[in-house]
Amino acid sequence: MTGPAQAGREVSRRRSRSAPGARSENRWGYLFLTPWFIGIVFLTAGPMLVSLYYSFTDFALLSEPNWIGTDNYVRMFTEDHRFWGSLGVTLRYVLIAVPLQLIFALVVAVALNRGLRGLSVYRAMYYLPSLLAGSVAIAVLWRQVFGREGIVNVVLRFVGVVDPPSWIAEPDYALYTLILLRVWEFGSPMVIFLAGLRQIPAELYEASAIDGAGKIPQFFRITLPLLTPVIFLNIILQLIGAFQAFNSAYIISDGTGGPLDSTLFYTLYLYLEAFTNFRMGYASALAWVLVVIIGVFTALNFLASKYWVHYDDGDR
Amino acid sequence: MTAITTARRPLRGRRIVLHVVIGLGALAMVYPIMWMFAASLKEDSAIFSQIGLLPPVFDFANYAEGWNGLGEPFSTFFLNSFVIAGLAVIGNLVSCSLAAYSFARLQFRARAFWFAIMLGTLMLPYHVTLIPQYTLFFELGWVNTYLPLVVPKMLATDAFFIFLFVQFIRGIPRELDDAAKIDGAGPGRIYLQIVLPLLRPALVTGAIFTFLWTYNDFLSQLIYISERRLYTIPLALRAFLDSSGHSAWGPMFAMSTLALAPLIVIFILFQRQIVDGIATSGLKG
Numbered sequence: 001m002t003g004p005a006q007a008g009r010e011v012s013r014r015r016s017r018s019a020p021g022a023r024s025e026n027r028w029g030y031l032f033l034t035p036w037f038i039g040i041v042f043l044t045a046g047p048m049l050v051s052l053y054y055s056f057t058d059f060a061l062l063s064e065p066n067w068i069g070t071d072n073y074v075r076m077f078t079e080d081h082r083f084w085g086s087l088g089v090t091l092r093y094v095l096i097a098v099p100l101q102l103i104f105a106l107v108v109a110v111a112l113n114r115g116l117r118g119l120s121v122y123r124a125m126y127y128l129p130s131l132l133a134g135s136v137a138i139a140v141l142w143r144q145v146f147g148r149e150g151i152v153n154v155v156l157r158f159v160g161v162v163d164p165p166s167w168i169a170e171p172d173y174a175l176y177t178l179i180l181l182r183v184w185e186f187g188s189p190m191v192i193f194l195a196g197l198r199q200i201p202a203e204l205y206e207a208s209a210i211d212g213a214g215k216i217p218q219f220f221r222i223t224l225p226l227l228t229p230v231i232f233l234n235i236i237l238q239l240i241g242a243f244q245a246f247n248s249a250y251i252i253s254d255g256t257g258g259p260l261d262s263t264l265f266y267t268l269y270l271y272l273e274a275f276t277n278f279r280m281g282y283a284s285a286l287a288w289v290l291v292v293i294i295g296v297f298t299a300l301n302f303l304a305s306k307y308w309v310h311y312d313d314g315d316r
Numbered sequence: 317m318t319a320i321t322t323a324r325r326p327l328r329g330r331r332i333v334l335h336v337v338i339g340l341g342a343l344a345m346v347y348p349i350m351w352m353f354a355a356s357l358k359e360d361s362a363i364f365s366q367i368g369l370l371p372p373v374f375d376f377a378n379y380a381e382g383w384n385g386l387g388e389p390f391s392t393f394f395l396n397s398f399v400i401a402g403l404a405v406i407g408n409l410v411s412c413s414l415a416a417y418s419f420a421r422l423q424f425r426a427r428a429f430w431f432a433i434m435l436g437t438l439m440l441p442y443h444v445t446l447i448p449q450y451t452l453f454f455e456l457g458w459v460n461t462y463l464p465l466v467v468p469k470m471l472a473t474d475a476f477f478i479f480l481f482v483q484f485i486r487g488i489p490r491e492l493d494d495a496a497k498i499d500g501a502g503p504g505r506i507y508l509q510i511v512l513p514l515l516r517p518a519l520v521t522g523a524i525f526t527f528l529w530t531y532n533d534f535l536s537q538l539i540y541i542s543e544r545r546l547y548t549i550p551l552a553l554r555a556f557l558d559s560s561g562h563s564a565w566g567p568m569f570a571m572s573t574l575a576l577a578p579l580i581v582i583f584i585l586f587q588r589q590i591v592d593g594i595a596t597s598g599l600k601g
Binding site: 022024025026027028029030032033035036038039040042043044045046047048050051054061108111112114116118120121122123124125126127128129131132134135136137138140141143144145151184187188191192194195240243244246247250251254267270271274275280283284286287288290291294298 | 331334335337338339341342343345346348349351352410411414415417418419422423424425427430433434437439440441442443444445446447448449450451452454468470471472473478502503504507528531532534535538539549550553554557558565568569571572573575576579580583587590591594595596
């Protein structure tokens with residue numbers, strides 16, 4: 001963003017400025033940042049260090065933390081089947097929901113980007129669910145829609161299915177209702193895709209049309225390659241968001257992660273350990289493992305991006 | 317099929333097909349929300365037997381029943397949610413714009429270092445600071461108050477908005493600052509009289525998203541608030557679900573519909589800002 005010209009200007013400004021002025025600006029700089037400094041020390045960096053420390057203790061809120069070394073981590077990896085279960089649930093959720101969500105987002109964005117009239121109305125309708133779906137109100141709705149007497153089963157009975165299950169009460173299906181809820185939120189990556197599609201120069205399509213390329217080859221040879229930076233951005237944003245999903249699983253399972261832990265998201269397990277069992281030391285260890293998992297997924301994506309994301313040569 | 321032939325073929329038919337497909341898809345997307353609204357106007361027995369939207373009669377009994385279904389009226393919970401969201405908006409705008417102005421315009425020691433720290437906190441999962449923050453607020457006696465929900469916003473912990481504002485301030489011509497400096501204005505006056513007014517579009521975006529996130533937030537409200545009088549809308553809906561279970565879907569849907577109403581109003585009023593905010597800066601919508 002800051003071009004060399006601006007950087008050069010900053011350097012020359014710094015040189016030309018007299019010492020007293022610079023000292024006063026230094027003071028102002030720190031003064032304006034005071035709220036942020038307090039926040040970073042007491043609410044971000046400090047708590048991070050404390051949480052790292054807690055993760056090596058048996059801290060339980062009302063008692064003093066005792067150092068227990070790596071016991072929390074050892075127990076987590078060797079004995080705690082709920083940890084592995086919640087990790088499995090979360091990974092399944094992320095790895096199924098995010099790709100589906102992005103595919104829908106891309107397909108609808110491409111369809112909407114064809115100069116149709118009423119684009120803004122369609123866009124609003126496709127986008128609206130992602131604004132609402134994170135709320136407790138929609139999770140409440142979802143519980144009913146996929147319940148035994150829910151609207152989905154009313155439809156199924158109507159078309160002749162005998163005794164359809166209660167989708168949220170069946171361990172085999174419950175997670176998929178949450179995945180569907182997530183996929184329904186494809187409007188926000190779709191909006192990002194639409195903005196990306198608008199950046200692709202129309203001349204490219206015109207030129208290839210003259211060469212006789214059809215719509216489908218154009219999609220794979222022009223649209224998709226030029227959109228890869230936007231696809232990459234969407235993957236990172238949605239991945240990080242999906243790993244931290246909480247509300248829907250909490251409401252649909254009554255805060256238990258049931259049935260049979262089938263909707264026990266990692267974040268929900270962490271919440272239960274910290275705030276219903278008050279095993280805060282252990283929960284801190286869970287939090288750090290989550291950070292590492294998200295970090296690894298993000299880093300892998302960045303590494304892999306070298307092989308499939310095409311950045312414009314003119315990019316600064 | 318080549319582009320030339322498709323270009324020659326009358327496009328009208330294809331266009332209509334595309335409109336129909338996209339239109340049906342759009343209706344399917346909003347159908348669950350419309351269905352919930354319709355269900356909130358029906359009797360319980362009718363909710364589960366009807367797929368269609370229109371109730372035989374518009375019956376607002378569910379709203380009356382739900383509004384007072386928790387002992388405390390829902391007006392209390394709406395007020396609580398709005399107070400928290402309002403304070404969060406003010407906190408975020410003030411603290412983040414101050415920090416952003418400093419990062420974007422002022423020369424101070426170790427600026428690059430602190431800026432890197434700020435960027436580093438952008439993607440940090442909330443959970444890693446959750447427990448120590450809780451113990452801190454617990455020790456301060458802030459549990460069951462709104463302070464844990466509001467004070468962090470006043471301390472610019474939503475670094476995303478700092479980043480957003482920094483980007484925006486960098487686009488404001490420096491000549492304006494310089495001219496004001498020649499007139500003898502210090503950084504305080506430049507911030508108040510030049511940067512803040514010009515930052516307005518970004519401030520609007522920041523206010524909208526802070527409101528949406530705070531209003532929809534559930535986890536931190538769940539952790540810090542347990543007194544019914546202090547409940548917010550998400551907590552009230554959860555309590556309602558627990559107390560009435562599966563017996564009173566009508567009132568439940570009525571209150572859920574009302575809970576979504578502020579979000580839908582904001583969406584209608586600020587659609588352009590919301591869409592731009594997501595499209596240009598990847599704000600979580």
